[in-house]
Amino acid sequence: MLIGMSQEKLGDMLGLTFQQVQKYEKGVNRIGAGRLFEISRILGVPIDFFYDGVGVPNEGPSDATPPVMEFVSSGEGLQLSLAFMKIRDPKVRKRVLDLVKSLAEEEEAS
Numbered sequence: 001m002l003i004g005m006s007q008e009k010l011g012d013m014l015g016l017t018f019q020q021v022q023k024y025e026k027g028v029n030r031i032g033a034g035r036l037f038e039i040s041r042i043l044g045v046p047i048d049f050f051y052d053g054v055g056v057p058n059e060g061p062s063d064a065t066p067p068v069m070e071f072v073s074s075g076e077g078l079q080l081s082l083a084f085m086k087i088r089d090p091k092v093r094k095r096v097l098d099l100v101k102s103l104a105e106e107e108e109a110s
Contacts, residue, residue: 003043013042 007025008018014035023029024039031039040047071077087093 005043010039010042014038 007021011018011021024031036047
């Protein structure tokens with residue numbers, strides 16, 4: 001989702017059905033090392049991207065960003081990010097940001 005690739009397209013590139021890709025994504029089926037390497041190559045991410053937050057030690061600044069990556073990787077986070085990026089008017093973007101902050105503050109207060 002982050003790069004706009006469907007499970008069907010990823011499956012085609014791997015020689016799999018999109019159902020098989022779904023099973024990998026949901027953790028129903030295990031992914032072998034070779035297949036994981038191929039997926040990382042296709043998606044253009046390092047292999048350790050898939051281990052973020054599962055107890056595999058990371059080095060450097062990426063340790064400071066897991067909550068952000070978790071948010072952007074979620075369905076709602078991705079949709080919100082994509083919709084927000086479509087807003088061209090800086091004033092409207094600022095108003096949306098102020099609204100979200102206000103809602104978060106109300107939630108935190110209750």
